[in-house]
Amino acid sequence: MSYITKPKVKWSGRQTNELGLTLADYEGGLSTLCAGCGHDSITAALVKAFWELALKPEQVIKLSGIGCSSKTPAYFLSGAHGFNSVHGRMPSVATGAQAARRDLIAIGISGDGDSLSIGFGQFAHAVRRNLNVLYIIENNGVYGLTKGQFSASADPGSKTKKGLENRNQAIDPVTTAISLGGSFVARSFSGDKEQLVPLIKAGLRHPGCAVIDVISPCVTFNDHEGSTKSYAWTRQHLHAAIETDYVAPSTEIEVDYAEGEVSDVELHDGSVIRLKKLDQDFDPSSRAQVLGHLAAAHERQEILTGLLFLNEDLPSLHTIQGTSRKPLSRFAFDELNPGAAALKTLQEGMR
Amino acid sequence: MATGNAQINDFVLKIATVNGSGSASANGLLMKALFRMGIPVTGKNLFPSNIQGLPTWYEIRASREGYNARVSRVDVMVAMNAQTYARDLAEVGEGGYLIYDSTWPRESQLQREGVHVLGIPLSGMVNANFESARVRTAAPIRTLMKNIAYVGALCALMQIDREIVRKLLEETFAAKPKLVEPNFKAVTLGYDYAREHFDCPLRVRAAPMDGTGGKILIEGNAAAALGCLYAGATVGAWYPITPSTSLMDAFENFCNKFRKDPETGENRFCIIQAEDELAAAGMVLGAGWAGARAFTPTSGPGISLMSEFIGFAYYTEIPAVFFDIQRVGPSTGMPTRTQQCDLMTAAYASHGDTRHPVLLPSDPKECFEMAVAAFDLAERLQTPVFVLSDLDIGMNEWMVDELEWDDSYRPDRGKVLTDEDLTRIDQFHRYLDVDGDGIPYRTLPGSHPKGSYFVRGSGHDQYGRYTEDADEYQQVVDRLRLKWQTAKTLVPDAVLRSARGHTDVGIIAFGSSHGATVEALDRLAAEGVDADYLRLRAFPFGKEVEKFLDQHRLVFVLEQNRDAQMRGLLMLELDADPDKLISILHYNGLPVPSDVIVESVTEHIRQGAVA
Numbered sequence: 020m021s022y023i024t025k026p027k028v029k030w031s032g033r034q035t036n037e038l039g040l041t042l043a044d045y046e047g048g049l050s051t052l053c054a055g056c057g058h059d060s061i062t063a064a065l066v067k068a069f070w071e072l073a074l075k076p077e078q079v080i081k082l083s084g085i086g087c088s089s090k091t092p093a094y095f096l097s098g099a100h101g102f103n104s105v106h107g108r109m110p111s112v113a114t115g116a117q118a119a120r121r122d123l124i125a126i127g128i129s130g131d132g133d134s135l136s137i138g139f140g141q142f143a144h145a146v147r148r149n150l151n152v153l154y155i156i157e158n159n160g161v162y163g164l165t166k167g168q169f170s171a172s173a174d175p176g177s178k179t180k181k182g183l184e185n186r187n188q189a190i191d192p193v194t195t196a197i198s199l200g201g202s203f204v205a206r207s208f209s210g211d212k213e214q215l216v217p218l219i220k221a222g223l224r225h226p227g228c229a230v231i232d233v234i235s236p237c238v239t240f241n242d243h244e245g246s247t248k249s250y251a252w253t254r255q256h257l258h259a260a261i262e263t264d265y266v267a268p269s270t271e272i273e274v275d276y277a278e279g280e281v282s283d284v285e286l287h288d289g290s291v292i293r294l295k296k297l298d299q300d301f302d303p304s305s306r307a308q309v310l311g312h313l314a315a316a317h318e319r320q321e322i323l324t325g326l327l328f329l330n331e332d333l334p335s336l337h338t339i340q341g342t343s344r345k346p347l348s349r350f351a352f353d354e355l356n357p358g359a360a361a362l363k364t365l366q367e368g369m370r
Numbered sequence: 371m372a373t374g375n376a377q378i379n380d381f382v383l384k385i386a387t388v389n390g391s392g393s394a395s396a397n398g399l400l401m402k403a404l405f406r407m408g409i410p411v412t413g414k415n416l417f418p419s420n421i422q423g424l425p426t427w428y429e430i431r432a433s434r435e436g437y438n439a440r441v442s443r444v445d446v447m448v449a450m451n452a453q454t455y456a457r458d459l460a461e462v463g464e465g466g467y468l469i470y471d472s473t474w475p476r477e478s479q480l481q482r483e484g485v486h487v488l489g490i491p492l493s494g495m496v497n498a499n500f501e502s503a504r505v506r507t508a509a510p511i512r513t514l515m516k517n518i519a520y521v522g523a524l525c526a527l528m529q530i531d532r533e534i535v536r537k538l539l540e541e542t543f544a545a546k547p548k549l550v551e552p553n554f555k556a557v558t559l560g561y562d563y564a565r566e567h568f569d570c571p572l573r574v575r576a577a578p579m580d581g582t583g584g585k586i587l588i589e590g591n592a593a594a595a596l597g598c599l600y601a602g603a604t605v606g607a608w609y610p611i612t613p614s615t616s617l618m619d620a621f622e623n624f625c626n627k628f629r630k631d632p633e634t635g636e637n638r639f640c641i642i643q644a645e646d647e648l649a650a651a652g653m654v655l656g657a658g659w660a661g662a663r664a665f666t667p668t669s670g671p672g673i674s675l676m677s678e679f680i681g682f683a684y685y686t687e688i689p690a691v692f693f694d695i696q697r698v699g700p701s702t703g704m705p706t707r708t709q710q711c712d713l714m715t716a717a718y719a720s721h722g723d724t725r726h727p728v729l730l731p732s733d734p735k736e737c738f739e740m741a742v743a744a745f746d747l748a749e750r751l752q753t754p755v756f757v758l759s760d761l762d763i764g765m766n767e768w769m770v771d772e773l774e775w776d777d778s779y780r781p782d783r784g785k786v787l788t789d790e791d792l793t794r795i796d797q798f799h800r801y802l803d804v805d806g807d808g809i810p811y812r813t814l815p816g817s818h819p820k821g822s823y824f825v826r827g828s829g830h831d832q833y834g835r836y837t838e839d840a841d842e843y844q845q846v847v848d849r850l851r852l853k854w855q856t857a858k859t860l861v862p863d864a865v866l867r868s869a870r871g872h873t874d875v876g877i878i879a880f881g882s883s884h885g886a887t888v889e890a891l892d893r894l895a896a897e898g899v900d901a902d903y904l905r906l907r908a909f910p911f912g913k914e915v916e917k918f919l920d921q922h923r924l925v926f927v928l929e930q931n932r933d934a935q936m937r938g939l940l941m942l943e944l945d946a947d948p949d950k951l952i953s954i955l956h957y958n959g960l961p962v963p964s965d966v967i968v969e970s971v972t973e974h975i976r977q978g979a980v981a
Contacts, residue, residue: 103824118656343638344636361628
């Protein structure tokens with residue numbers, strides 16, 4: 020969580036949106052994540068998406084849990100109210116906030132550790148209730164803050180920096196969200212701004228729970244044997260007075276490829292993931308077909324990206340609840356209190 | 371049969387039934403009939419944690435003096451459960467009565483000197499007069515009518531007004547008037563049988579009086595729910611748990627009655643059944659942060675799960691109201707039995723240095739009033755507030771003064787900066803102590819951009835920014851301690867009831883122990899033992915509690931838990947002298963009777979502790 024205020028740099032010719040705001044007006048504090056972290060790329064995509072949609076920052080609430088991903092709400096939209104809650108429980112806080120103020124645009128940022136382990140239940144129920152929130156999972160397969168334990172999305176066979184092999188199955192947030200009856204489920208890659216920005220914009224506009232699983236490489240993977248920037252190498256070659264943490268600076272990974280294409284992306288640790296952008300004729304409305312596509316892609320060791328599933332007709336939380344269109348916390352007290360006379364009448368039945 | 375001195379309007383009528391046999395409405399009918407006769411009554415459910423089939427009891431105490439505590443004495447037992455005959459017979463006091471279903475005669479078995487056993491062939495009568503159809507509930511009509519028939523028998527035996535019973539049946543079945551006659555027929559069957567076979571009325575009986583004017587019968591959970599409604603709470607999140615569930619059920623019913631937009635039918639409330647207590651607490655915090663009055667009803671196990679969020683709300687200063695309807699612990703304990711065992715848990719819930727205001731209602735009327743007070747306190751202090759009720763108050767019907775509402779009431783929303791305020795000021799600092807009372811100003815989401823800030827459970831400075839700086843961290847937690855001092859001036863005062871003469875003996879009690887304490891004080895006074903009584907109504911303790919401890923040489927502290935948690939709190943918070951504080955503890959899961967207090971105090975007198 021940054022406590023360093025990002026300087027507002029003004030220059031002539033900067034672009035403004037419909038509200039007369041610049042991109043800088045949608046930024047937040049300075050990131051304290053490792054240089055090269057995919058999460059920072061997602062932050063940049065968020066800034067761009069909010070700016071392009073010309074949303075008033077104060078009309079947005081941004082919420083998160085605990086973890087590297089959950090730090091990111093501090094790095095965008097400094098004009099919005101933020102809520103960094105407890106581990107895995109962002110969805111419930113977002114639910115309460117939405118219950119009180121349905122007029123505000125809610126964005127929840129979570130991670131694979133936050134949402135797929137400790138918060139798996141809350142993630143599932145936010146999807147089940149079709150809470151009106153843009154729910155981004157910044158997915159890197161690892162616990163960064165506690166130094167590299169597997170998360171529930173880590174693939175079987177992957178190794179920790181200590182060389183331990185993951186033998187558990189991975190939980191895929193996308194197939195999970197679709198199975199749970201999600202109304203908007205997408206996947207993207209942190210470095211693919213071309214795809215990610217429009218997905219975020221669509222997710223913000225979706226009147227229900229928009230889940231975007233964003234694969235986001237972690238630079239601390241960059242610790243394999245032979246690397247000159249590994250922990251081991253650093254310890255051997257530096258003579259520090261005290262032993263401390265060191266994360267080698269790196270550059271964020273970016274990709275750019277067209278719909279229907281497959282792109283191999285090399286991560287910081289040298290491993291490769293194979294992303295495939297959906298074809299234009301892909302039908303995201305059939306749950307069975309989408310799950311079939313995802314399974315086939317998994318067999319081919321490809322990761323499908325794009326808007327994978329959409330059901331705009333699914334009623335959202337407030338529709339199901341029959342809640343007033345006027346936000347609940349905006350009602351005047353007189354509109355809520357039945358008054359002394361009603362209490363008297365009510366008590367006639369208690370004698 | 372009506373031998374000896376008549377015992378009028380001062381009796382315990384206990385009904386032993388099988389859980390799930392539909393006796394609740396018959397028992398409620400009996401209690402309400404006595405109430406309408408003007409006789410002060412209380413009813414207590416003693417039921418198992420089970421769906422059906424196990425023994426369950428309902429105790430009605432009539433007290434012309436208006437005492438409402440449980441009495442460990444039974445004058446008239448209606449034994450409808452063969453499994454517990456022996457136990458039920460043993461419980462009846464000398465000269466008391468046991469009524470049972472003699473369709474299967476058991477007089478040879480049900481014998482005890484000094485107890486009158488009255489057999490009424492309830493099942494036989496009902497079977498002969500009703501078809502075995504199912505009505506309304508899953509139980510066959512004969513089973514239901516068997517219960518109504520013993521109501522009729524008691525009308526004859528105890529002089530309970532049969533016309534009032536008829537009126538109550540008409541009100542109960544206002545929507546289904548066809549059910550009135552069959553029910554009254556069952557009443558008459560029982561009534562006529564008793565008149566024909568026994569010498570009515572019994573020595574123990576009812577007589578009209580005027581002890582219930584201006585009173586109502588209500589459960590604590592329903593009253594608390596009304597308090598939430600009247601306080602303007604709009605968001606309720608919960609996870610079902612005995613004995614708090616009926617609070618949210620009642621809130622939903624009241625909201626459906628009073629909070630629907632008359633034109634659109636839209637709800638001016640949002641009640642969410644969460645996936646667990648953790649989520650319920652998160653929802654309350656989210657809503658409280660966003661400016662709604664939000665609450666959750668739960669019990670001890672729920673508070674355990676919510677503790678992480680409770681500490682978070684304390685440190686980030688978010689208003690939230692938690693109703694803890696206490697049940698027997700530890701762990702799952704006895705979910706359908708009562709205790710006052712979550713005091714320590716509520717007072718210091720969560721890790722780190724945390725303290726929370728706790729309100730201690732003594733009856734349903736105070737559940738109503740303290741629910742409203744809890745929302746005001748939570749917003750004024752920007753902190754979680756607990757209303758610590760218990761199963762006895764929450765799930766039993768109590769006779770209380772009619773609830774009152776002052777239409778000039780306006781909620782205390784505390785220090786919330788409006789858009790106009792934010793435009794006017796230079797800068798907003800979330801956790802700065804501007805007024806010197808330890809309470810900072812807050813803004814609500816969606817307000818002026820100048821008001822935006824980040825809620826974070828990690829170390830933060832007085833501006834709300836992340837910090838690990840030693841001094842900046844300490845500045846915030848020291849201010850929270852100052853806020854605690856302010857809380858002492860805002861919570862409800864303890865109530866003092868002075869003895870007639872001077873005494874240096876005091877009794878401290880709180881919550882559902884109040885009724886037993888009042889009765890015990892009267893009984894002790896009649897024996898020449900005077901004691902002042904301080905009824906605690908909140909934590910933190912105010913000055914009046916310190917004064918009471920100072921002014922008394924010996925203070926009995928009555929509480930319904932094993933480990934003397936309130937005594938511990940008094941010692942911890944007020945540095946009270948442990949030698950001065952004598953515990954009276956009652957923790958078997960049943961509501962405390964006055965005998966426990968009387969016996970404990972007189973025992974000390976006998977030992978010379980009280981001069």
